[in-house]
Amino acid sequence: MAQNLDKYRVRILCEDKNHYDFMRSFLIMQGIKNSRKFDSITLPEGAQSGEQYVRDRFIDEYRKYARSHENKILVVVQDIDKDWRTPENAKSDFSKLVQEDNPSPKNATDKLLFVFPKKNIETWLVWLAQDVKSDTIDKSKDYKHSRNQMTPALAGKKAGKLYTESRTNPAMCVNAPRSLVFACMEFESLCSMI
Numbered sequence: 001m002a003q004n005l006d007k008y009r010v011r012i013l014c015e016d017k018n019h020y021d022f023m024r025s026f027l028i029m030q031g032i033k034n035s036r037k038f039d040s041i042t043l044p045e046g047a048q049s050g051e052q053y054v055r056d057r058f059i060d061e062y063r064k065y066a067r068s069h070e071n072k073i074l075v076v077v078q079d080i081d082k083d084w085r086t087p088e089n090a091k092s093d094f095s096k097l098v099q100e101d102n103p104s105p106k107n108a109t110d111k112l113l114f115v116f117p118k119k120n121i122e123t124w125l126v127w128l129a130q131d132v133k134s135d136t137i138d139k140s141k142d143y144k145h146s147r148n149q150m151t152p153a154l155a156g157k158k159a160g161k162l163y164t165e166s167r168t169n170p171a172m173c174v175n176a177p178r179s180l181v182f183a184c185m186e187f188e189s190l191c192s193m194i
Contacts, residue, residue: 004194005031007071008111013041013061014077015050018121021152022159023075029160030187054078058094059101066102066110073111073190079120080179087116087182113190118179125149127177128158137177163187 020040043053065074122143129150166172
């Protein structure tokens with residue numbers, strides 16, 4: 001699977017540099033080795049809400065992707081700030097945006113990867129920094145300024161390694177944040193069509 005990914009160009013639509021660095025490192029661990037194959041569509045610092053920025057830019061990015069998606073992957077990373085929302089809700093919202101923009105069905109071969117960290121990406125960074133992976137992470141707490149986290153790039157590598165190892169030993173992810181498990185399932189689904 002990993003050897004097939006290197007032919008793709010990846011556009012990452014995300015809220016900030018932490019999201020981009022995490023996803024880029026994760027995807028490099030999965031086989032996209034050429035660093036020039038990544039494009040970042042990141043919110044300019046201090047411009048507006050990151051969540052709103054991703055939602056507002058999504059349709060334009062999807063249209064660009066849909067025009068020539070042969071060797072492209074579009075990655076959408078958006079934090080889930082509201083306690084009641086799930087990754088499934090968030091993915092459904094983006095699917096509805098595509099339906100509203102283009103009533104014809106989404107192409108089954110679209111290479112889209114949706115990643116929705118609960119609260120913020122720093123929740124994953126703190127969980128991945130733990131030596132013993134426990135379920136003690138408070139997914140409602142804001143870890144943006146926590147000293148107990150690793151860099152996004154290192155966390156992306158660690159998540160990539162964890163994903164690879166968990167494919168043969170699923171018990172490794174038993175205590176992982178649900179939103180991280182969802183992201184791994186989304187990646188698995190993406191890889192199954194490549």
